[in-house]
Amino acid sequence: xxxxxxxxxxxxDSKADHVRDYxxxxxxxxxxxxxxxxxxxxGFPKELVDKKQFQA
Amino acid sequence: MNLDQYHFRTNASHLDFxxxxxxxxxxxxxxxxxxxxxxxxxxxxxxxxxxxxPTTGTIDDLSKSNNGDKNKILATIASIVLEFTAHxxxxxxxxxxxxxxxxxxxxxxxxxxxxxxxxNNGCLRICRRRLATF
Numbered sequence: 001x002x003x004x005x006x007x008x009x010x011x012x013d014s015k016a017d018h019v020r021d022y023x024x025x026x027x028x029x030x031x032x033x034x035x036x037x038x039x040x041x042x043g044f045p046k047e048l049v050d051k052k053q054f055q056a
Numbered sequence: 057m058n059l060d061q062y063h064f065r066t067n068a069s070h071l072d073f074x075x076x077x078x079x080x081x082x083x084x085x086x087x088x089x090x091x092x093x094x095x096x097x098x099x100x101x102x103x104x105x106x107x108x109x110p111t112t113g114t115i116d117d118l119s120k121s122n123n124g125d126k127n128k129i130l131a132t133i134a135s136i137v138l139e140f141t142a143h144x145x146x147x148x149x150x151x152x153x154x155x156x157x158x159x160x161x162x163x164x165x166x167x168x169x170x171x172x173x174x175x176n177n178g179c180l181r182i183c184r185r186r187l188a189t190f
Contacts, residue, residue, distance in 0.1 A: 019067040022089040027115040031104040032091035
């Protein structure tokens, strides 16, 4: 019986738990804060806000 | 997606992803992190991306690795976003480049392809030049 393989698959290894938790990494904390500042200044796109209100 | 991409791995939280860029400048470890945020009452995940400096272990997104695999990396990031949104349906992902060329690359390159790939469930919108939500 064939064992199908997919070279183009996302090939994630969800069981591999050895990927570090970068949640407290200063680099990513800074990036997230930067995005928050940008969105607080410019706001979310109207179409997105409308969509969220529609879903709520 | 049918684009060539790297194998990537994650952890139990599904917020951190790693893969290796392979090219003439060697193997360069890349990291994608989805950081939960809330702005104006709207919760979203900020997509952070960077290279792991093999010497210091710190992360940098301003370096140019010049490994000749930009499209493969973008395709990998797009697949990671799809994996992330498959694991966390109905969440929003925010991505912004650190430099103008990166900003240009995001909406004009693979994110546009990603938009086509995810348009069926409407989870992606390219909203403006510097803002992409999924």
